[in-house]
Amino acid sequence: MKGYEFLEHTADVFFRAYGGTAEEMLESSASALIASMIDPSTVREEESWKVELEAESLEDLAYDWLSELVFLFDSERAVFSRFEVSLDGNWRLDATVWGERIDRKRHLFDCEVKAVTLHKFQVKRDDRWTLQAVLDV
Amino acid sequence: MLKKIDDNIFELSMDHRPGMRVPGRIFVSDALLEMVEPGTIDQVANVATLPGIVKYSMAMPDAHLGYGFPIGGVAAFREDGGVISPGGVGFDINCGVRLLRTGLSHESVIPRMAELLDSLFHEIPSGVGSKSRLRVSERELSEVFHTGARWAVEQGYGVEADLEHCEENGALDGADPSQVSVKARKRGRPQLGTLGSGNHFLEIQRVEKIYDEAIAERFGLFEGEVTVMIHCGSRGAGHQICTDHLLYLNRAVQKYKIDLPDKQLACAPLGTPEAENYFGAMASAANYAWANRQIIGHWTGDVFRRYFGDLEMRLVYDVAHNVAKLEEHEVDGQRMRLCVHRKGATRAFGPGRAEVPEAYRDVGQPVLIPGSMGTPSYVLCGSTRALDLTFGSACHGSGRIMSRTQAKKTYAGREVMASLERLGIKVMATQPAILAEEAPQVYKPSGDVVDVVHNLGIARKVAQLVPLGVAKG
Numbered sequence: 001m002k003g004y005e006f007l008e009h010t011a012d013v014f015f016r017a018y019g020g021t022a023e024e025m026l027e028s029s030a031s032a033l034i035a036s037m038i039d040p041s042t043v044r045e046e047e048s049w050k051v052e053l054e055a056e057s058l059e060d061l062a063y064d065w066l067s068e069l070v071f072l073f074d075s076e077r078a079v080f081s082r083f084e085v086s087l088d089g090n091w092r093l094d095a096t097v098w099g100e101r102i103d104r105k106r107h108l109f110d111c112e113v114k115a116v117t118l119h120k121f122q123v124k125r126d127d128r129w130t131l132q133a134v135l136d137v
Numbered sequence: 138m139l140k141k142i143d144d145n146i147f148e149l150s151m152d153h154r155p156g157m158r159v160p161g162r163i164f165v166s167d168a169l170l171e172m173v174e175p176g177t178i179d180q181v182a183n184v185a186t187l188p189g190i191v192k193y194s195m196a197m198p199d200a201h202l203g204y205g206f207p208i209g210g211v212a213a214f215r216e217d218g219g220v221i222s223p224g225g226v227g228f229d230i231n232c233g234v235r236l237l238r239t240g241l242s243h244e245s246v247i248p249r250m251a252e253l254l255d256s257l258f259h260e261i262p263s264g265v266g267s268k269s270r271l272r273v274s275e276r277e278l279s280e281v282f283h284t285g286a287r288w289a290v291e292q293g294y295g296v297e298a299d300l301e302h303c304e305e306n307g308a309l310d311g312a313d314p315s316q317v318s319v320k321a322r323k324r325g326r327p328q329l330g331t332l333g334s335g336n337h338f339l340e341i342q343r344v345e346k347i348y349d350e351a352i353a354e355r356f357g358l359f360e361g362e363v364t365v366m367i368h369c370g371s372r373g374a375g376h377q378i379c380t381d382h383l384l385y386l387n388r389a390v391q392k393y394k395i396d397l398p399d400k401q402l403a404c405a406p407l408g409t410p411e412a413e414n415y416f417g418a419m420a421s422a423a424n425y426a427w428a429n430r431q432i433i434g435h436w437t438g439d440v441f442r443r444y445f446g447d448l449e450m451r452l453v454y455d456v457a458h459n460v461a462k463l464e465e466h467e468v469d470g471q472r473m474r475l476c477v478h479r480k481g482a483t484r485a486f487g488p489g490r491a492e493v494p495e496a497y498r499d500v501g502q503p504v505l506i507p508g509s510m511g512t513p514s515y516v517l518c519g520s521t522r523a524l525d526l527t528f529g530s531a532c533h534g535s536g537r538i539m540s541r542t543q544a545k546k547t548y549a550g551r552e553v554m555a556s557l558e559r560l561g562i563k564v565m566a567t568q569p570a571i572l573a574e575e576a577p578q579v580y581k582p583s584g585d586v587v588d589v590v591h592n593l594g595i596a597r598k599v600a601q602l603v604p605l606g607v608a609k610g
Contacts, residue, residue, distance in 0.1 A: 060384075
């Protein structure tokens with residue numbers, strides 16, 4: 001059920017991420033965000049970060065979640081490999097993010113995500129949960 | 138429906154999508170039109186639905202698919218009833234280009250190219266996770282947001298004359314650092330004085346061809362001269378400012394009951410607190426970007442001086458290509474103040490405009506159009522015709538035609554490097570994949586794009602610059 005795929009976009013990164021639950025979808029979209037920049041197998045689990053967010057809808061929360069990861073990546077100079085998300089019914093998110101500080105000798109980045117755009121940003125539910133987003137790189 | 142109305146001008150009729158308030162105008166040649174994706178045309182139409190838009194929703198000849206506005210999009214909104222939108226500026230607020238002239242002939246530089254490029258690559262921080270050599274305090278960061286390139290000059294990074302050779306003298310009025318979040322400050326503080334990554338670069342060039350002797354002389358350019366072009370923006374500070382205000386403006390859209398075709402076009406009516414706050418934050422990021430380019434330009438000068446002695450490196454000009462500004466324009470015979478958005482477009486003001494530095498005022502402003510790693514860049518000169526046709530705007534580059542994923546599948550970084558080397562272009566990057574993503578073939582030919590601008594008369598060719606050495610993030 002969990003996973004992601006990259007779609008064609010001329011200048012930026014366009015992805016769809018899936019999950020059997022909303023939590024899984026948020027975790028796989030976080031994985032997609034990292035995979036758009038770097039081979040995730042080169043990232044070790046050495047440190048963890050806590051993320052707590054609250055929003056007015058699941059879509060807003062999903063946008064905040066991915067934007068928060070971009071912020072953590074840029075401000076902590078860290079890259080992530082594993083995510084554990086829990087949600088409560090009031091669109092509150094509690095998450096733990098595992099990864100390590102960027103090591104410029106070991107971490108080869110294809111590109112750098114600057115931000116998450118709202119263009120085509122969508123969360124939907126049918127037989128599974130899907131999030132699609134365009135990342136500005 | 139797209140209809141050709143003149144050479145290099147196509148009009149997008151108002152029935153392309155519901156809600157269009159004005160037609161679209163796409164400035165391309167027949168050949169370049171074939172490279173414009175349908176999604177880009179839809180984005181031109183989306184912008185045409187925004188309240189208060191004047192004349193046309195426009196796309197420059199390098200237009201390609203973006204988010205919100207197309208890249209290469211230009212739109213102006215009336216002060217009364219119009220809007221300001223971060224979708225028309227982008228996340229990399231005041232991403233822009235500066236051109237330095239060295240006064241050195243390429244014969245004197247070529248023998249030392251390898252070590253020169255190596256020094257620039259190592260001394261000017263670039264790439265993901267790079268750290269600046271500069272440490273600024275919170276108070277200094279506020280000064281940067283307020284005064285832009287002036288702050289850098291006051292700290293000894295460059296000279297007063299540099300400010301006269303920056304668009305807006307290197308600082309946009311109306312910056313309000315109180316609208317910059319703690320997060321944006323946290324991202325921005327350690328990154329002042331860094332180039333970034335992706336399509337950002339520092340390039341050593343040779344003036345290959347002069348098209349207009351008199352104007353080239355005015356800009357200080359001569360055939361065979363070595364120049365340096367720097368392309369970068371407002372780094373994490375700008376990206377976070379846009380992210381923060383995008384959410385905030387999405388709430389304004391509901392409050393002011395604006396119907397949007399794309400959430401990235403979130404906006405607020407000019408004059409409302411939401412619009413003022415976004416403008417104050419955006420201007421802060423724009424000023425950060427001018428300070429950033431000023432510092433990087435000065436460090437570049439330091440490296441050159443170490444190799445070539447006490448030479449006088451001068452700033453030809455510095456342009457913003459992701460910005461929204463209040464400007465006066467004539468619409469239907471009437472002078473009006475408009476909020477002009479340029480998303481991947483360069484201001485191209487002609488002779489006489491007060492905004493053009495005094496040294497260039499009788500010829501028009503320099504318009505700097507970077508090519509790719511393997512294709513020429515151009516210096517053009519703004520024209521009065523641009524004011525009539527495009528609110529004084531021209532293209533900003535060549536425009537991507539191939540996605541990054543496709544580029545990586547098609548090209549190998551090392552091969553790109555070797556083929557550039559055969560053309561006499563030395564390239565350094567943090568890793569080879571960056572070179573595959575930025576291979577010259579992923580862009581439209583820069584000469585074709587610039588010819589459209591030249592033939593339309595919105596900016597005239599002055600000089601062609603070819604790459605000798607490129608440092609990529």
